[in-house]
Amino acid sequence: MAAGKRVTVEYFAVLREQRAVASETVATSARTARDLYEELRQRHGFALEARGLRVAVNGDFAPWERELADGDRLVFIPPVAGG
Secondary structure, X not given: OOOOEEEEEEEOHHHHHHXXXXXXXXXXXXXEHHHHHHHHXXXXXXXXXXXXXXXXXXXXXXXXXOEOOOOOEEEEEOOOOOO
16 A cells, blocks of 8 residues: 555544544545545454444544545544433
């Protein structure tokens, strides 16, 4: 994989538990937010599929097809369980 950019990823809830870190900076050649999540899902064994999550890029909710740029900050947000 040729890493073309570095992005920072924040994890919440179950993703944070599965990854065991709150955030990380990753080198990636992923074109879109979905591509990045799928890359990280394979790398880290995340159980949730992208369709069950929301994504925010640089502080704003974004479509999964949003193209990534070097220095972007992404947050993958799983469903919230409550009671």
